[in-house]
Amino acid sequence: MKIAIAKEIDAAEPRVAAVPDSVKKFKALGAEVAIEPGAGIKSGVLDADYQAAGATVTADAVKDADIVIKVKRPEASELANYKRGALVIAIMDPYGNDAALKSMADAGVSAFAMELMPRITRAQVMDVLSSQANLAGYRAVIEAAEAFGRAFPMMMTAAGTVPAAKVFIMGVGVAGLQAIATARRLGAVVTATDVRPAVKEQVESLGAKFVAVEDDEFKQAETAGGYAKEMSKEYQAKQAALTAEHIKKQDIVITTALIPGRPAPRLISAEMVRSMKPGSVLIDLAVERGGNVEGVKVGEVADIGGVKIVGFPNLAGRVPASASGLYARNLFSFIETLVDKSTKALAVNWDDDLVKATALTKDGAVIHPNFQPKSA
Incomplete structure (x- = not known):
């Protein structure tokens, strides 16, 4: 069994799919591990570090590999180098990317989307959305502090x-x-x-104050999977009015609202932005899905009347060493379930809940029910 770690071809992606610790674990599973040269440099991992962990560093790493692991979905140019039947495991971003799914199906690979991992107890250690969102939330505050013209804590000094x-x-x-x-x-x-009432207690346990219109609709606003439901227009109007008044008094606003497979909901209008004091900062974590803030620009800091709207994508990637370490653990934990411990060979159970939830393509076809090609 050969596992290959591909170098990301997107220059804006500094993360890597394995670290020396996960390479050692793959070796313990009985795998031969190969990695493309320079794959870990942007995450602070040298080729020599991978070699010391037991990996082979070679430009032909993906050739004949049984499993190819990546951070981002492979491009067509990469797929040409993968053998048919290989498992390709990455953050696939499948929603709205039908052509990319077809390319992977046509290449004959079995593609797995790590972000579709079900939120069940045994999959917690494989939950890439949580591991990366945790760092994105941290980094959002660091970016806000950098863009903000004042200190965060109250300081009592002789000068005031x-x-x-x-x-x-x-x-x-x-x-x-x-x-x-x-x-x-x-x-x-x-x-x-x-919009989910269950989080009020969590917010307060961290020492923050919860702000929401707490009516009957609010009390029912959570799906069985723990995601936010789309709220009625009436509720949205009430919440928007409350939020608009609150935002006027804030120095920094960080928006994180995403609904899987949908454009990001618009939470902050241009009028709300204009109501904020000059020097205020907005950080939009949903910029890659259209953004929560009107006027946000991908990869830029927009200045609207002295209010900064920060639209940096991939905030987890701005903490690459930490993000890669957590992602590598997510990947290893999933791959471990695909290997027969006694024979040390690949043994994918296609009826396993983890596999059914994440498998996008197999045997030349798109197999995930959510991404079946539309019939004419």
Whole structure:
């Protein structure tokens, strides 16, 4: 069994799919491990570090590999080098990318999307959305602190008092909770909102104040899978009014709202942005899906009347060493379930819940029910 670690061809992607520790674990599973030269440099891992862990560093790493692991979905130029029947495991971003799924099917690979891992107990250690969102939430606060023209904590000095920054977190999933914790550590006064009532207690346990219209609809606003439901227009209007008033008084707003497979919901209008004080900062974690903030630009810091809207994509990738380490653990934990411990050979159980949830393509076809080609 040969496992290959591919170097990311996207120059903007600094993460890598394996670290020396996960290479050692793959070797213990009985795998031969090969990695493309320079794959870990941007995450602070040298080729020599992989070699010391037992990997072979070679430009032909993916050739004849049984499993190819990546951070991002492979491009057509990469697929040409993979053998038919290989398992390709990455963050696939399948929604709205039908042509890319067809390319993987046509290449004859079995593609698995790590971000579709079901949220069940045995899969927690494989949950790439959580591992990467946790770091994105942390980094969002660091980016906000860098863009903000004042200190975060209250400082009482002989020269006068510096007031604490007011930080508002919109969307309290994994990223939002980490953003709350990080902003609190830096000394900010933190408030947060979410459409799911279950998170109110979590917000308050971290020392932040919860802000929401808490009516009957709010109390029912969570799917069985733990995601936020889309709210009615009436509720959205009430919540928007409350939020608009609150935002006027904030120094920093961090938005994290994403609904799988849908464009990001618009949480902050241009009018709300204009209502904020000059020097205020907005960080939009949903910029890759269209953004939560009107006026956000991918990869840029937009300045609207002195208010900065930060639209950096892939915030987890701005902490690449940590992000790669966690992602590598997610991948190893999943791959471990695909290997027969006694024979040390690949033994994919296509009826396993983890496999059924994540498998996109097999035997030349798109097999995931959510991404079946539309019939004419």
